[in-house]
Amino acid sequence: xxxxDEPAVELHDVGRDYGExxxxxxxxxxxxxxxxxxxxxxxxxxxxxxxxxxxxLLRPHRGSxxxxxxxxxxxGWAVRGRIGLLGHDPLLYRxxxxxxxxxxxxxxxxxxxxxxxxxxxxxxxARRADEPLRTLSRGMVQRLAVCRTVLHDPPLLLxxxxxxxxxxAAVDAVEPLIGRDARRTRVMxxxxxxxxxxxxxxxxxxxxxRAVVAGPAAGVTEADVGALYR
Amino acid sequence: xxxxxxxxxxxxxxLELRTKExxxxxxxxxxxxxxxxxxxxxxxxxxxDLAAGVFWVxxxxxxxLGINRLFVAEREQGGFDAFLLAPTDxxxxxxxxxxxxxxxxxxxxxxxxxxxxxxxxxxxxxxxxPGLIGLLALANVGIxxxxxxxxxxxxxxxxxxxxxxxxxxxxLIPVVIAAAKATTPLLLAGGPGDVxxxxxxxLGLYDVVFALTAYAVFDFLLxx
Numbered sequence: 001x002x003x004x005d006e007p008a009v010e011l012h013d014v015g016r017d018y019g020e021x022x023x024x025x026x027x028x029x030x031x032x033x034x035x036x037x038x039x040x041x042x043x044x045x046x047x048x049x050x051x052x053x054x055x056x057l058l059r060p061h062r063g064s065x066x067x068x069x070x071x072x073x074x075x076g077w078a079v080r081g082r083i084g085l086l087g088h089d090p091l092l093y094r095x096x097x098x099x100x101x102x103x104x105x106x107x108x109x110x111x112x113x114x115x116x117x118x119x120x121x122x123x124x125x126a127r128r129a130d131e132p133l134r135t136l137s138r139g140m141v142q143r144l145a146v147c148r149t150v151l152h153d154p155p156l157l158l159x160x161x162x163x164x165x166x167x168x169a170a171v172d173a174v175e176p177l178i179g180r181d182a183r184r185t186r187v188m189x190x191x192x193x194x195x196x197x198x199x200x201x202x203x204x205x206x207x208x209x210r211a212v213v214a215g216p217a218a219g220v221t222e223a224d225v226g227a228l229y230r
Numbered sequence: 231x232x233x234x235x236x237x238x239x240x241x242x243x244x245l246e247l248r249t250k251e252x253x254x255x256x257x258x259x260x261x262x263x264x265x266x267x268x269x270x271x272x273x274x275x276x277x278x279d280l281a282a283g284v285f286w287v288x289x290x291x292x293x294x295l296g297i298n299r300l301f302v303a304e305r306e307q308g309g310f311d312a313f314l315l316a317p318t319d320x321x322x323x324x325x326x327x328x329x330x331x332x333x334x335x336x337x338x339x340x341x342x343x344x345x346x347x348x349x350x351x352x353x354x355x356x357x358x359x360p361g362l363i364g365l366l367a368l369a370n371v372g373i374x375x376x377x378x379x380x381x382x383x384x385x386x387x388x389x390x391x392x393x394x395x396x397x398x399x400x401x402l403i404p405v406v407i408a409a410a411k412a413t414t415p416l417l418l419a420g421g422p423g424d425v426x427x428x429x430x431x432x433l434g435l436y437d438v439v440f441a442l443t444a445y446a447v448f449d450f451l452l453x454x
Contacts, residue, residue: 057311059453081317091308091315095248096241107237108316132248148312 006069008033008156008185009054015062015209016049023049025209026063031202033155036186038200038217040193040225045206047189048087051158054187055085068156081109084154086162086178090145092133098144099129102151109152119147123173138165146174159188163195193225231319238313238326243333245303252299253337260292260342264349275352277419282410285346285417289335290373290399290406292342296334297377298394300327301385314452324378324448331374339366351417358416361425365412368433372405372440379444382451401440408432 009031016024024046031037039047052058054067056076065072068079085091092101102116120126123143133141142165149157162178163171180186180199190196197203203220205213205228213224246252267284268274276284304310313323343362347355355362380398384390412429416422 055315057314077317080315083315085311085315087311089308089311091312093241093245093303093307093309095245095303100241100244104237104241105312105316108234108313108318110233110317 006033007031007066008035008068009037009187010066011063012065013063014053014060014065016046016053016058017061018049022209024053024060024206027204027206027209027211028063029202029204029211029214031185031187033185034182035201036180036188036199037202037204038196039187039189039204039206040191040196040213040228041189041206042229045228046209047206048160049209050204050206051085051087051160051187051189054156055083055158056080057085079156081152082154083156083158084149084152085158085160086145086149087158087160088164090133090141090148092141092144092148094134095132097130097132098125098136098140098147101133101144102147105148105151111152115151116147119151119177122177123147124170139167139170142166143170143174146177150177155184157184157186157188159186161189161191191229193222197222197225231322231325234316234318234322235326235329238323239329239333242326242330246330246334252296253334256292256295256334256338257341259295260288260338261345261349263288263291264342264345268349276350277352277417279410279414281351281417282413284350285413286369286406286410288346289339289342289369290402292338293331293335293373293377294395294398296331296338297373297381297398298384298391300331300378300381305385310452320449320452321445323452324382324444327381328374328378328444331377332370335370335373336366339370352419353417353421358422361416361422362413365409365416365425365430365433368430368437369405369409371437372433373402375437375440375444376401376405379440379448379451382448386451404436405433408436 007030011027011029014024014027015022039050041047049058053060053065056072059073068082070078099116103113106113106116120129123146125140125143128136128140157178159178197217200217203213203215203217204211205225207228213220377398380394383397384394387393408429412425415425
């Protein structure tokens with residue numbers, strides 16, 4: 001368990017390769033508990049790799065990673081179950097219904113089935129919850145993926161473009177679940193500088209796996225973020 | 231671990247009931263192969279060691295279809311990541327996948343045994359049935375454990391449909407030999423004879439050795 005004043009995420013000189021290609025190079029940052037870090041960068045900058053390292057799904061090849069007070073990957077077992085990852089892939093089975101998928105996840109996480117019904121109601125998916133995922137729109141599947149992410153009420157949320165495919169009503173529905181909350185730390189990627197900066201306490205700008213912008217959001221402008229993409 | 235494994239088995243059986251992608255293919259393959267043997271051997275029926283050989287080789291290749299598909303949904307639909315994010319004992323996935331494959335094999339045999347008796351077998355299958363069920367259960371454990379291990383390795387590669395049989399078949403040869411040797415006296419033309427105890431024992435020992443091996447290495451297979 002992390003001490004109350006301990007940062008939720010600490011990276012020091014972290015690197016990760018895919019074969020010959022370095023996806024992350026020397027990334028160093030600290031995210032205090034309860035804060036939101038917005039990660040910007042063009043496609044292939046290393047944003048998703050960073051989230052997967054923090055989620056314990058990828059091992060860092062260099063540097064040190066501490067998440068919720070635990071050293072990764074050595075103590076990954078201690079933080080699994082306290083992390084919610086919302087990636088590009090919903091991590092749900094296409095031939096099962098939303099309710100079946102979430103009940104399966106609830107069993108893995110030891111969560112009561114009533115929580116599944118509660119989340120389906122809150123995200124407006126209760127009416128379509130018994131239809132196979134392959135018959136649902138991408139926005140609906142994304143709403144179910146949000147339900148999966150927060151099912152176990154994790155103190156650390158890793159959100160990879162969380163509002164992608166969502167219409168305004170769906171954004172309003174999921175906002176209380178994945179939005180700013182002092183009880184949870186968020187690391188979120190975005191391609192929208194204005195929306196990302198509005199939510200962030202800290203900013204990390206990646207290009208070619210390197211941190212080219214890092215620091216408090218107050219000192220970063222939309223132009224600084226926009227420059228990452230040029 | 232038991233609760234997690236039960237959840238995964240339940241999910242896998244539900245997926246198979248919903249998609250019918252694996253067991254029907256295995257059963258169709260087995261029945262078709264028996265038909266091919268029926269005509270290819272140029273005889274109306276078989277008994278003894280030939281019957282045992284035809285029966286077990288057919289089941290082995292039908293099982294390969296199930297082994298190939300065992301982790302496809304986990305790989306293609308993010309099931310691995312979802313499982314790895316959960317605070318669970320990772321060995322539960324091994325136990326669950328082996329159990330699901332065991333169920334698939336048992337359902338396959340519910341269709342394959344009557345089809346074999348109908349299309350190829352000379353003696354009546356009924357007197358041999360109690361012994362055959364015991365041998366099928368023993369062999370299924372071995373096929374399920376080794377198949378799960380090979381499938382978990384192969385799914386990490388691009389050529390999984392090739393790699394899974396290449397890994398599994400050599401490891402399953404002892405299972406087929408022991409099962410066929412044990413089955414031969416049960417399928418004699420004159421009625422079932424006594425099964426030598428050593429073949430079921432070898433099967434059981436092989437099951438235990440590979441169950442322990444799989445338990446020891448499976449966690450590492452899931453690591454990045």
